[in-house]
Amino acid sequence: MSDPDASTDAEADADLDADTIDALFGTIEQRKRDLPEDSYTASLFTHEKGENAVLEKLGEESTELILAAKDDDREELAAESADFLYHLLVLLSMKGMSPDDLREELEARF
Numbered sequence: 559m560s561d562p563d564a565s566t567d568a569e570a571d572a573d574l575d576a577d578t579i580d581a582l583f584g585t586i587e588q589r590k591r592d593l594p595e596d597s598y599t600a601s602l603f604t605h606e607k608g609e610n611a612v613l614e615k616l617g618e619e620s621t622e623l624i625l626a627a628k629d630d631d632r633e634e635l636a637a638e639s640a641d642f643l644y645h646l647l648v649l650l651s652m653k654g655m656s657p658d659d660l661r662e663e664l665e666a667r668f
């Protein structure tokens with residue numbers, strides 16, 4: 559019997575239409591669970607890289623996105639923001655959190 563909680567790549571792709579951030583987070587959770595060998599995301603959840611590597615990436619990506627903003631380079635700013643957001647989602651997953659925690663925090667400020 560198949561595990562109803564086990565999402566596949568196909569399911570994650572199908573979710574892209576609904577909400578890209580939630581779909582990406584679902585893929586990150588799947589990589590955390592299954593640890594496929596060829597996955598960069600999975601490597602972040604192992605001793606190969608780990609939490610310190612994610613925190614280091616967040617520092618690097620935030621510097622790069624600031625430089626892109628200072629250069630008025632919108633394409634680069636979008637790319638660096640995406641790198642930052644991806645690593646932020648990995649960090650939330652590592653801490654047992656999800657994009658819903660972010661939504662709740664933002665909504666509480668309205």
Ligand SMILES: N=c1c2ncn([C@@H]3O[C@H](COP(=O)(O)OP(=O)(O)OP(=O)(O)O)[C@@H](O)[C@H]3O)c2ncn1[C@@H]1O[C@H](COP(=O)(O)O)[C@@H](O)[C@H]1O
Binds near residue numbers: 615644
């Ligand atoms: N959105 C991302 C994503 N954004 C950034 N990265 C990776 O983050 C890494 C660090 O980015 P850098 O710009 O610093 O690149 P780098 O200098 O080569 O860094 P290093 O790999 O040397 O540390 C790169 O290897 C990027 O590929 C991502 N890796 C994966 N995803 C998504 O995560 C999901 C799972 O993918 P897998 O990780 O392949 O399973 C898929 O939906 C992917 O699209």
